Amino acid sequence: MGKIMRAFGHGAYAGATADMVAGLLAEFVGESQERVADLIKRIPKGEGLPELRRFIFDMAGQARNFGLSMLETVADQAQNYLTAIDKLDDEANDDLGKYLDVIQDLLQDLLGDGHHAEGDIRKMVRELPTRRINVDLDAPQEIRDVEVVLVMAPGTQQTFVERELRACGYRATAIPDTLKALAYAIRAKPDMMIVSAVMPNLSGIDLALAVSAIPATRNIPLAIITSLDAGDPQLKVLPKNVALIRKTSAFGDDLTKALQQGFLI
DSSP states (O other), X not given: OHHHHHTTOTTSSOHHHHHHHHHHHHHHHHHHHHHHHHHHHHGGGTOOHHHHHHHHHHHHHHHHHHTOHHHHHHHHHHHHHHXXXXXXXXXXXXXXXXXXXXXXXXXXXXXXXXXXXXXXXHHHHHHSOOOOOOOOTTSOOSOOSOEEEEEXXXXXXXXXXXXXXXXXXXXXXXXXXXXXXXXXXXXXXXXXXXXXXXXXSSOHHHHHHHHHHSTTTTTSOEEXXXXXXXXXXXXXXXXXXXXXXXXXXXXXXXXHHXXXXXXXX
């Protein structure tokens, strides 16, 4: 159980509490291994999509509770992928099989000597299958080693931005929650973040301020999608290097300029 105990870091728990939490984690790992093994057999046959959705949802929450950043990140990416499909086909079976293989490896890593490190998260994310989205046939099919996080509510706007990014060959990760997006940015260090100014709980503007202030994320290029005028007091608090994407007929041009400003094109 040594590796399990080290999963919590040094001194996070002590005494009986540490033993209890380690026992809960060992139980979680054991049960998860059984569920993964079952899904690895079923998914290639086109079976088990509802069970997979439940498993990934549970995995994301439990990994977050136990502070298992790599498992949480893979589960978040898998959830992002699953939102774009409603049935299994050969491509989805292959992609989801890869997610399950990574999860299985990370679970085993908690029980053995392991070879993963938290610093591997950024590299690992870029090796995972990308969320499916329709793009023009002339668009490049190969996904480049560039990740852009979209922080906005699901809908037409998100679909448009995601399609444009995919047409450029970028990996797009959609996170409709600013607090989760901040935690993800700290873990995965995306190449850029595009954030809607109006978001529940923590606003997109507040998220941009936080990302710009935290040492681990302050070098991530940012763009804000807004219907506010450039001179609006709410926008004046933003750092000068945060690009603005206006909800006007110039939306596409502003998006292109934001990507250029972030040195992505």
